[in-house]
Amino acid sequence: MRWVWEWVRVPAPTPPPDTIPRGLMQHRSARVRLSPGRVAEERFGWLFAAPAILYVLLVFVIPVFFLVYLTLFNWSAFEGPGAFVGTRVLRQAVNDRVYWSSLLTSAKFVLFAVPTTLILSLLAATACSRRSPLPLKGLLRVLYFLPVVTSLAATAYIWLWLFNPAYGLFNTILGKFGLAPVPWLTDVNTVLPSLAIMFVWVRLGFDMAIFTAGLEGIPEEFYEAATIDGAKPWQAFLKITLPLLNPQIVMVSIIEVIGALKTFDLPYLATHGGPLNASRTVVLHIFDTAFRYNELNKAGAAALIFFVLILVITLVQLRLTSRKVEY
Amino acid sequence: MASKILHARPGDFRRERLKPGRIARNAGIVAGMTILGLGAVFMLIPFVWTALTGFKTFEEIYRFPITWLPDNIFNFTNYGILLADYPSLRWFGNSVLVSLISIVSSVILCAISGYAFAKLRFRGRELAFAGVLALLIMPFEITFLPLYLMMSRLHLVNTYPGIVGPNFMSALGIFIMRQFIQGIPDDYIHAARVDGASEVGILWHIILRLSGPAIATLVVLKFILSWNDFLWPLVMAQTETMMTLTVGMQTFITGFVIDFRLLSAAATISVLPMIVLFVLAQRRVINAMIMSGLK
DSSP states (O other), rough: HHHHHHHHOOOOOOOOOOOSOOOOOOOTTTTOOOOHHHHHHHHHHHHHHHHHHHIIIIIIIHHHHHHHHHHHHETTTTTEEEEEEHHHHHHHTOOHHHHHHHHHHHHHHHHHHHHHHHHHHHHHHHHHSTTOOOSSSSHHHHHHHHHHSSSSHHHHHHHHHHHHHTOOOOHHHHHTTTTTOGGGGGSSTHHHHHHHHHHHHHHHHHHHHHHHHHTTTHHHHHHHHHHHHHHHHHIIIIIIIHTHHHHHHHHHHHHHHHHHHHHHEEEHHHTTTTTTTTTTOOOHHHHHHTSSSSSSHHHHHHHHHHHHHHHHHHHHHHHHHOOOOOO | OHHHHOOTTTTTTHHHHOOHHHHHHHHHHHHHOOOOHHHHHHHHHHHHHHHHHTTOOHHTOOOOOOOSOOTTTTOHHHHHHHHHHSSSHHHHHHHHHHHHHHHHHHHHHHHHHHHHHOOOTEEEEHHHHHHHHHHSSSOOHHHHHHHHHHHHHHHHSSSSHHHHHHSSOOOHHHHHHHHHHSSHHHHHHHHHHHOOOOOOHHHIIIIIHHOOOHHHHHHHHHHHHHHHOOHHHHHHHOOOOGGHHHGGGGGGTTEEEHHHHHHHHHHHHHHHHHHHHHHHHHHHHHHHHHHHHHH
């Protein structure tokens, strides 16, 4: 995401003037002909860029048009393309109660998962930063990063045991402290927070790594000056660390909001959208509509609406974040 | 400690004891370490439990109150069942094969295109690269459905080319290669051209030889992402023999019945290569994963 706007903001370097010297013989209005070298460069440019261009067409442009096609034309996986149906499918998707409730579920999931992840990873990164007096910081950073490199498909199910209301670890621990057992993934009200705990587990290390990199960039002198002025550590955190870490915080929140919004494998693996659709996120809904109920048109329309939504969010975020942050 | 006592001057100990700041500092360190340590335990528990459960019997798994260590630590029965009764070797092989194809073809194609975007001037370059960037921020969760339909039209569902699918190249890979190749001085390329090297020769002898670090990052990145990939192989692999490890192990979950023993054994096999890779190349893995997340 960050790269995109860096690329947009930084003007492309102006190409050096053409290699042919403009001599007296050349009339100004004459078309500047490319030297043989430049012609070759042009051709090889196209040739070498061809894989990328084809790739973008195949994996991005055509699929998006395909989504539009899916919403406008009848499609069945066996019979192939059918008749034009206009906005019928789109209207069906818009009027679909389950779809909107799945969007709402995703939004709620973002609210549960993202702020928790952000705050915890920020604190953990600060505690493990260069300035922190704690021992074993490097080891801790590595341990916290472990879930980022492993597949959720391999680790999600073990959470079913951790969360199990009867014999799971969490309730065992709660029981040790004399607390009432929590139904975790099996209750409509606790399922999303429980999934959010899993989300924190998966994403904490990643966010922490970015914050750690950001913290390394804050000059030590600022903290020294603050200490001389008699600032407490928490004051330094609030007045120096937080404002100077703003770019990283913004970046991480964007990544996590979009990441949480498009969550698929967490609910697919842990709850299958249950109980009572309480954890049915948008992407899971699209997946089920397409592959479980074979309603490809409806799934296409749902995906298209979701695409537009993500597009709008991305554009808004690009606008918000491309403002220069000055200290 | 001993030297501290030996070289102590009068008043040293008293001063230390009287300093409230130091006591608060030490208390802070202890408290911080406790919290972070608990956090680390929380991060590790799923892995530890997975590894341990792989050695347990049915009875032990549902035992209450729970026991951590398996009764017989060298109980490889679950791994035996996994090998004998399920095509788990095939799943493992599929994962390896799919990752390998993704890595090799991505490195080659991304290096070629990255060179074009970084060093060659041609009309439409900016537009094409804008397309790459657009693809970079496009969530795969939106395009997987039309991509699946395209694949099914091409009769590629449930085949290896289909399972590799969009992973044969990557927008992120093009981006990484372009950024790196831009840093290679133009003079090298000009000198080679003057000496009569072809563009292919330049690509092979100069660009590829010099972009080792970027290629290494790309290899690590591609390995992690395709080894762990779930949504795409889940859609594309439809018979048991074509599944990758991440998809195959889901067959141990049928409705609400979960075979924790076999799942844990399979999950351990799936997670272990990643942990080994991470331990061997921490820096590069962290950098690669940050790259993959910063889309």
